[in-house]
Amino acid sequence: MSHVKDPKLAAQGRLKIEYAESHMPALLKIRADFKKKKPFRGLRIAMALHVTKETAVLVETLQQGGAKVAISSCNPLSTQDDVAAALAKSGTDVFAYKGENKTDYYKFLNKVLDTNPHITIDDGCDLITLIHTKRKNLLKNLIGGCEETTTGINRLHAMERDGALKYPIIAVNDNKTKHLTDNYYGTGQSSWDGILRATNILIAGKTIVVAGYGDCGKGVALRGKGMGAHVIVTEINPFRALQATLDGFRVMKMSEAVRIGDIFITVTGGKHVIAKEHFGKMKSGAILANAGHFDIEIDTVALTKMAKKKRSMRPFLDEYTLAGGGANGKKLYLVADGRLCNLGAAEGHPSEVMALSFAGQALACKYLVDKLNSNEKLPAGVHTLPESIDDYIASLQLNAMGISIDKLTTEQEKYNSGWMEGT
Amino acid sequence: MSHVKDPKLAAQGRLKIEYAESHMPALLKIRADFKKKKPFRGLRIAMALHVTKETAVLVETLQQGGAKVAISSCNPLSTQDDVAAALAKSGTDVFAYKGENKTDYYKFLNKVLDTNPHITIDDGCDLITLIHTKRKNLLKNLIGGCEETTTGINRLHAMERDGALKYPIIAVNDNKTKHLTDNYYGTGQSSWDGILRATNILIAGKTIVVAGYGDCGKGVALRGKGMGAHVIVTEINPFRALQATLDGFRVMKMSEAVRIGDIFITVTGGKHVIAKEHFGKMKSGAILANAGHFDIEIDTVALTKMAKKKRSMRPFLDEYTLAGGGANGKKLYLVADGRLCNLGAAEGHPSEVMALSFAGQALACKYLVDKLNSNEKLPAGVHTLPESIDDYIASLQLNAMGISIDKLTTEQEKYNSGWMEGT
Amino acid sequence: MSHVKDPKLAAQGRLKIEYAESHMPALLKIRADFKKKKPFRGLRIAMALHVTKETAVLVETLQQGGAKVAISSCNPLSTQDDVAAALAKSGTDVFAYKGENKTDYYKFLNKVLDTNPHITIDDGCDLITLIHTKRKNLLKNLIGGCEETTTGINRLHAMERDGALKYPIIAVNDNKTKHLTDNYYGTGQSSWDGILRATNILIAGKTIVVAGYGDCGKGVALRGKGMGAHVIVTEINPFRALQATLDGFRVMKMSEAVRIGDIFITVTGGKHVIAKEHFGKMKSGAILANAGHFDIEIDTVALTKMAKKKRSMRPFLDEYTLAGGGANGKKLYLVADGRLCNLGAAEGHPSEVMALSFAGQALACKYLVDKLNSNEKLPAGVHTLPESIDDYIASLQLNAMGISIDKLTTEQEKYNSGWMEGT
Amino acid sequence: MSHVKDPKLAAQGRLKIEYAESHMPALLKIRADFKKKKPFRGLRIAMALHVTKETAVLVETLQQGGAKVAISSCNPLSTQDDVAAALAKSGTDVFAYKGENKTDYYKFLNKVLDTNPHITIDDGCDLITLIHTKRKNLLKNLIGGCEETTTGINRLHAMERDGALKYPIIAVNDNKTKHLTDNYYGTGQSSWDGILRATNILIAGKTIVVAGYGDCGKGVALRGKGMGAHVIVTEINPFRALQATLDGFRVMKMSEAVRIGDIFITVTGGKHVIAKEHFGKMKSGAILANAGHFDIEIDTVALTKMAKKKRSMRPFLDEYTLAGGGANGKKLYLVADGRLCNLGAAEGHPSEVMALSFAGQALACKYLVDKLNSNEKLPAGVHTLPESIDDYIASLQLNAMGISIDKLTTEQEKYNSGWMEGT
Numbered sequence A, B, C, D: 001m002s003h004v005k006d007p008k009l010a011a012q013g014r015l016k017i018e019y020a021e022s023h024m025p026a027l028l029k030i031r032a033d034f035k036k037k038k039p040f041r042g043l044r045i046a047m048a049l050h051v052t053k054e055t056a057v058l059v060e061t062l063q064q065g066g067a068k069v070a071i072s073s074c075n076p077l078s079t080q081d082d083v084a085a086a087l088a089k090s091g092t093d094v095f096a097y098k099g100e101n102k103t104d105y106y107k108f109l110n111k112v113l114d115t116n117p118h119i120t121i122d123d124g125c126d127l128i129t130l131i132h133t134k135r136k137n138l139l140k141n142l143i144g145g146c147e148e149t150t151t152g153i154n155r156l157h158a159m160e161r162d163g164a165l166k167y168p169i170i171a172v173n174d175n176k177t178k179h180l181t182d183n184y185y186g187t188g189q190s191s192w193d194g195i196l197r198a199t200n201i202l203i204a205g206k207t208i209v210v211a212g213y214g215d216c217g218k219g220v221a222l223r224g225k226g227m228g229a230h231v232i233v234t235e236i237n238p239f240r241a242l243q244a245t246l247d248g249f250r251v252m253k254m255s256e257a258v259r260i261g262d263i264f265i266t267v268t269g270g271k272h273v274i275a276k277e278h279f280g281k282m283k284s285g286a287i288l289a290n291a292g293h294f295d296i297e298i299d300t301v302a303l304t305k306m307a308k309k310k311r312s313m314r315p316f317l318d319e320y321t322l323a324g325g326g327a328n329g330k331k332l333y334l335v336a337d338g339r340l341c342n343l344g345a346a347e348g349h350p351s352e353v354m355a356l357s358f359a360g361q362a363l364a365c366k367y368l369v370d371k372l373n374s375n376e377k378l379p380a381g382v383h384t385l386p387e388s389i390d391d392y393i394a395s396l397q398l399n400a401m402g403i404s405i406d407k408l409t410t411e412q413e414k415y416n417s418g419w420m421e422g423t
Helices: A007-021 A025-037 A053-064 A081-089 A102-113 A126-133 A136-141 A150-161 A182-199 A215-226 A238-246 A300-306 A351-373 A387-400 A410-417 B007-021 B025-037 B053-064 B081-089 B102-113 B126-133 B136-141 B150-161 B182-199 B215-226 B238-246 B300-306 B341-345 B351-373 B387-400 B410-417 C007-021 C025-037 C053-064 C081-089 C102-113 C126-133 C136-141 C150-161 C182-199 C215-226 C238-246 C300-306 C351-373 C387-400 C410-417 D007-021 D025-037 D053-064 D081-089 D102-113 D126-133 D136-141 D150-161 D182-199 D215-226 D238-246 D300-306 D351-373 D387-400 D410-417
Strands: A044-048 A068-072 A093-095 A119-122 A144-147 A168-171 A207-211 A230-234 A263-266 A287-290 A307-314 A317-322 A331-335 A381-383 B044-048 B068-072 B093-095 B119-122 B144-147 B168-171 B207-211 B230-234 B263-266 B287-290 B307-314 B317-322 B331-335 B381-383 C044-048 C068-072 C093-095 C119-122 C144-147 C168-171 C207-211 C230-234 C263-266 C287-290 C307-314 C317-322 C331-335 C381-383 D044-048 D068-072 D093-095 D119-122 D144-147 D168-171 D207-211 D230-234 D263-266 D287-290 D307-314 D317-322 D331-335 D381-383
Touching: A007 A053, A007 A081, A007 A351, A007 C307, A025 A053, A025 A351, A025 A387, A044 A053, A044 A102, A044 A126, A053 A068, A053 A081, A053 A351, A068 A102, A081 A093, A093 A102, A102 A126, A119 A126, A119 A351, A126 A136, A126 A144, A126 A150, A144 A150, A144 A351, A150 A168, A150 A381, A168 A351, A182 A215, A182 A263, A182 A287, A182 A331, A182 A351, A182 C182, A207 A215, A215 A230, A215 C215, A238 B387, A300 A307, A300 A317, A300 A331, A307 C007, A351 A387, A387 B238, B007 B053, B007 B081, B007 B351, B007 D307, B025 B053, B025 B351, B025 B387, B044 B053, B044 B102, B044 B126, B053 B068, B053 B081, B053 B351, B068 B102, B081 B093, B093 B102, B102 B126, B119 B126, B119 B351, B126 B136, B126 B144, B126 B150, B144 B150, B144 B351, B150 B168, B150 B381, B168 B351, B182 B215, B182 B263, B182 B287, B182 B331, B182 B341, B182 B351, B182 D182, B207 B215, B215 B230, B215 D215, B300 B307, B300 B317, B300 B331, B307 D007, B331 B341, B351 B387, C007 C053, C007 C081, C007 C351, C025 C053, C025 C351, C025 C387, C044 C053, C044 C102, C044 C126, C053 C068, C053 C081, C053 C351, C068 C102, C081 C093, C093 C102, C102 C126, C119 C126, C119 C351, C126 C136, C126 C144, C126 C150, C144 C150, C144 C351, C150 C168, C150 C381, C168 C351, C182 C215, C182 C263, C182 C287, C182 C331, C182 C351, C207 C215, C215 C230, C238 D387, C300 C307, C300 C317, C300 C331, C351 C387, C387 D238, D007 D053, D007 D081, D007 D351, D025 D053, D025 D351, D025 D387, D044 D053, D044 D102, D044 D126, D053 D068, D053 D081, D053 D351, D068 D102, D081 D093, D093 D102, D102 D126, D119 D126, D119 D351, D126 D136, D126 D144, D126 D150, D144 D150, D144 D351, D150 D168, D150 D381, D168 D351, D182 D215, D182 D263, D182 D287, D182 D331, D182 D351, D207 D215, D215 D230, D300 D307, D300 D317, D300 D331, D351 D387
Parallel strands: A044 A068, A044 A119, A068 A093, A119 A144, A144 A168, A168 A381, A207 A230, A207 A263, A263 A287, A287 A331, B044 B068, B044 B119, B068 B093, B119 B144, B144 B168, B168 B381, B207 B230, B207 B263, B263 B287, B287 B331, C044 C068, C044 C119, C068 C093, C119 C144, C144 C168, C168 C381, C207 C230, C207 C263, C263 C287, C287 C331, D044 D068, D044 D119, D068 D093, D119 D144, D144 D168, D168 D381, D207 D230, D207 D263, D263 D287, D287 D331
Antiparallel strands: A307 A317, A317 A331, B307 B317, B317 B331, C307 C317, C317 C331, D307 D317, D317 D331
């Protein structure tokens, strides 16, 4: 009942999954608990996530809890075919291969929904959208759903505002253990990993321009500094610009920064942050990478038009030679076609980061079921997990790292909750 | 109509105020605006704030806006007598001197309230409490109030829960330009400044233990690392403990940390974080400092009881020689009597930090008046300023620093607000 | 007259060389100068260096200066076959392929010497040794030689002590622009690049153990800290241990560190720094990497014997499952077979670093010739370049980066050279 | 036989000395050893050092070793009168008070020499110069001398070149435990301490300009970065400029830096690094501090001439209001009259740093005596201590900090000393 590229890759995929497991102990602890208590006995879960080794660990965690899981990808390019094969071999319904065309992409989403799921898990809201448009009959069976990303949650809030959202969704991205770790530590490291693999240049002494100083941008700037770069930040928000300044970075407009940067990294979630008017002003040799979201943060369409020559210099690194005007002959280097450089040129976030994120997914599923079982079924709408679950995930990770922390004494708790005394 | 220590200190105080002004350009910009528009014409403002050079800049900013200001202190020890004299000389009603006894402290609060104010500004909620208990007749005249600190806001929320709060209060502390800069950059620097002045020791190579990894603790840990220390963090919250770990710090229980720390800094807001059972386990020579809130974070009462000898080694540094048991003869060093080390042994936050905080106070007063004038008077309760005002403060500061930032194009704005497209 | 793997790889190799050139502007400046002045007209240069894209830029720089160059590798595994093909195609005598056997390795060294060179360039002293043992007849024609590494220079000093060294050798490694940049910035970055590619783990929050705090170890520790790790240093030298402490790192014996480290990196140049007795005490999951010199820093022979199972988990990452005793079932992960992790699992130093090092090689060759031409032929022995040449290399690099620096005024120079005045 | 300001300050001075001792355990260890072995029995030591609490610990260490010590100051302003009183009270011959005039300064040097010393200890070469000019008859009795600073050693090398130096001097400054710790960690911290005490400004977000990137400048730049500043470096040496760049700092000419800096710190040892032509181009509000050597690094004479008004704003901080031209009304702030800001506005190096430096002094004295006793009396000239003594000092400090390090096994030592094997 699966559709994967090559079943023979299963052994290699299984090795990868095993390696991922060894760096995801917090999630394995949840798995052990699920195995004992079987919270999902009799339930079907439909997933549209990047089919990677870490996702496989989540899938098998939910299966140990009694769930029947069907999975498709949430991105045509992100499937690891060997992992898909391994999952398929051990009984998961997998519909995914690297390089899906649009037809297959949507066919697979529908395949997954054909299982008539009780719970959906999305990264970007595609299953939810499909259910609310073409598969409305599935709504009656659904307990709830989980959404992984900012982008997806923004779409959900739009649906909520329009009164269109018909079942409860947990915004897993809102977990501190998700957006404050994944974005900051995850993107901070993996973006540089991608840039280094693509370019192999020395970072020390380079002037890097980080566009956007949100959690992701903060991580990218910090790690750049940690590697010896001189860091410039561009921002549209005055408070974040002030933070960047107080963190020791230079802040200026992109129109100025383009003249002095050696490496440009967009981390905005926006569009054309590096645009047509910028390319010609850059230094020859400048490197352009995107660590934000879609491949429109750098206007690669304009770049291509401006170039009289394009060469692939190394894997995931293209050289554009500009034509015309003062820019004549200038060479710019684009990492991973302007797509996410950490996924395009390296391997995305390390397993440790995904462990925290997917512990959130696993416990969100359990939360939906627990609420149902205790007759507190959540209403349609976007929900966040209670802070206690977020803290529990952090505790599991600390435990796995062998770290113990303090507890308040009764006296201290009493002091903290009372506010009677003045000066 | 003022009560200050020594009017002859006015010239020296004026010099200090002038020096502060030169580092508070964002607030001066607001002052220039107030001077033109006179938003507070005919209004009386009652303040209970630390009477420092920075506060003086706020007072005179509100006066330029047309207000009549009366001020007392919010802490018996924090008044700068020369600044108080300077304010009194130029016509402010000042009731404050360094080292007030409790009788005078409350007498002065009442003096300030005797002006029958339209607006109150508190740092710790003492005016508000007095109004709601013994001066209820003032309520009818009040437009609103402003509160500066976390502690005060916690008290206000308690009042709100009990239905006791009878007029609108702006929680200025909730401004990003307040709690994300004051706590992190301000405390981060000024605590170390206090410790250095008190001890004059080399920080490089020392093992420092930071108790608490909130915004203040994060700042203290970061600056400690920046000076070459090896940093240990203790926490009671698992997520903050995880953040500390991922930021490269060691995390452990205080009961372990006491055995290896050279310098201990409490930044919790709690009670007895370093307690009776800890002192005897410390290394001889250990230094204890509090950068949190009240002087009960370190149990100095227990420390005094355990000591067979106490000597003042340097200004703001006492040596305690422990008696009895294994601790016999061990020496511990306490900074500034366990009170806030940045205020006790140095000069509190730099003017630049207070400029942001007090820009918030000034604009909060104006917001209260604007709402009244546009017939949208705020209801009783705790309010936060709109994000646009917070961003405006950040913009003023950026301007003052000569920093320009980007603006979204129309196309970019449109892209950011639309969420139609899926994969 | 060349022996390379596959001449058809020449186009791809030429692209690599071109990419390297774009990050080696200081060396290109020297090339332009050589091209004009032809200092090596009529001279033959024999090289045994890693045949990489950066080395190719050096080769062609010397050729532009009039030299005839023959090159073999200095390591059986480090040849880039495409680069070798490109060099051969454009007329260099190349004798090298990746994975040479010992016979070919020495045959190729001899081939290179068959050109009866005027100058030798070594990385590890193999040409020099061969000349002094089996090819003594070449000595009469030799003007001098250049040596790239610490290891080679140590061998040369030993020869010098024995009176065995018969021609002058420039110790290029002694250039500040070589050992203070290559070791510190180069190794600092490229070792982590190798570890990340091999393991793809999150560095933030990990405890890393750096064995050795020389220039290389300092770089590795600094970059580890910059990525969010908690760093432990082990040392045998008390002063370097003290430096590590004052730099904020923990210092302890390896026998203690093995119990708490997540990642171990040897950077000592020594032998069995991580030894038989250490493996069993490590945490399961520990990662072992060598960034020092030979593959004996970690005792991989003992590790193999202690393992009951060995699996290749990822490219350049092997898992060893320990047998017996308390260690039963513990898993350790070895990067790149215990060989240099930056060369084994990544791409060695970035071009920018090699540009400085090879500028030293190019100018050392010129220095030998200049001395000869001015009748100051250097005597047999180990020589260092004058500091002015070292500074000139730094100047070229600064120029290439668009950086201008100050010059002393006459008055300042005079002040600096006079020491007449007391207090 | 002493001349101090006020003998009644002795008790307070003794407390200071005791506090210093508690942070100088390495030196106390040497003291314990001296006490047992009395290496200086019957010897007289003449000192001209800053008479501070740390120096007092050195004096009493030598006395415990049997020496008779006489001390004067090496700087008219650096004597701590209470410490001088305490030393005098316990029997040292002290000739020093804070604010000596030139007559007394030289009278005191002569007083100290009147003791007909066997050993001299200098900081700046004043005793040595006096001996070689006006007190030549003392030479016959002298075993040797010790010199503390770079400046002094430069003067000694000049004497040596002229054949004028008549007895052996140990260049204690050349110890790694001196110049690599004192300059880097000591100056790095204490300069910022001085600047903060003088100005109380926020460092985060400021642009600081560090003139000079030697060991001192490296420390100042690093700690500035650690406090959140954006750091610019100016240099005259290309290699150090390159290092600064690769360390992530911006490098430019002073003539450019003056336009953008908020704080300027000179660390060059040179003259007029910030000169007449620079002041008018600075931003109003700029702060000027010297952390190098003499008070001529900033041309304060020119600054005074250019100012139409000078006010003392705070202790150790003067405001200069510039007159004329475009600079009209601009305000510049000078820390500690342009003298060393760490000594002028704070307390100089922490005791921990001086412990290492003075352990070198104590062991240098012993080395002179040991050589004499083993009939290897050192010849006249400048000498450095054997590296083993330097390493021993580092070991003492590590011991005092409770840190153990590794030792080479016999097998490892053998490997390290052999260089037979090629590839």
